[in-house]
Amino acid sequence: MPVAELQSVSKNYGAVAALRGIDLAMEGGEVLAVLGPNGAGKTTAVRILLGLTVQTSGRAAIFGHAPGSHEAKLRRGAMLQVARVPETIRVREHIDLFSGYYPKPLKLAETIAAAGLGGVENRLFGELSGGQKQRVLFALAICGNPDLLFLDEPTVGLDVAARRGLWKHIREYAARGGSVLLTTHYLDEADALANRIAVIDGGRIIAQGTPGEIKQQGASAGLEDAFLSLVRENTNSIEEVLQ
């Protein structure tokens, strides 16, 4: 059974077609990077798999359960692009609170070390720097030791050391059998972490494969050039249809 699955999923926000028939299936232990330009539909796909929004049509499941179900929520952790976190709670209290939802959470010290929060654990969230806040959001995603992690642009604003720390944690987590759906605009990050890449553009998956395969599809040595040529090709083909 796939860890996470979207079948023919479409999502309309009024007149905006954010997703147009997406099929995606993740296996256990997989690190899937979802790439795509701004507005491609990446966050929408993540929000559907988290049960935060409901698809207009198609089917979504986490471990065979409805994304919004209790069973699904106990097995996944998430870091969203825009997260509302109370400002007047201390870092360690936030982590304790979140850990409490899960049946087999990490030890507090382990979460703090993995997220690079040593030294600021007693500070109020509202008093942290942007990158420190981002580290807390990562801590809240991993502290429950879930089977599946959703990370929506997790390393935005992180310094080099924190970014590498996050990469290390993701690698170790996947090696232990955890699955990760990651979105990023840093293609070196996708290259470094993902064993599979899905490129979304205009609400459709336009390419899928290992980082090596994607580079070949884009007829290019680097992932960034391959990505740009795939997205450009897709834009051209949409324009041809419209003409």
Ligand SMILES: Nc1ncnc2c1ncn2[C@@H]1O[C@H](COP(=O)(O)OP(=O)(O)OP(=O)(O)O)[C@@H](O)[C@H]1O
């Ligand atoms: N709540 C919403 N109401 C209306 N339109 C929305 C909403 N959320 C997203 N959209 C639209 O849906 C489309 C896909 O947005 P989405 O956030 O999924 O893109 P994304 O791939 O995550 O982009 P980015 O790289 O900028 O984060 C965009 O056109 C966006 O404007």
Ligand SMILES: [Mg+2]
């Ligand atoms: Mg997004």
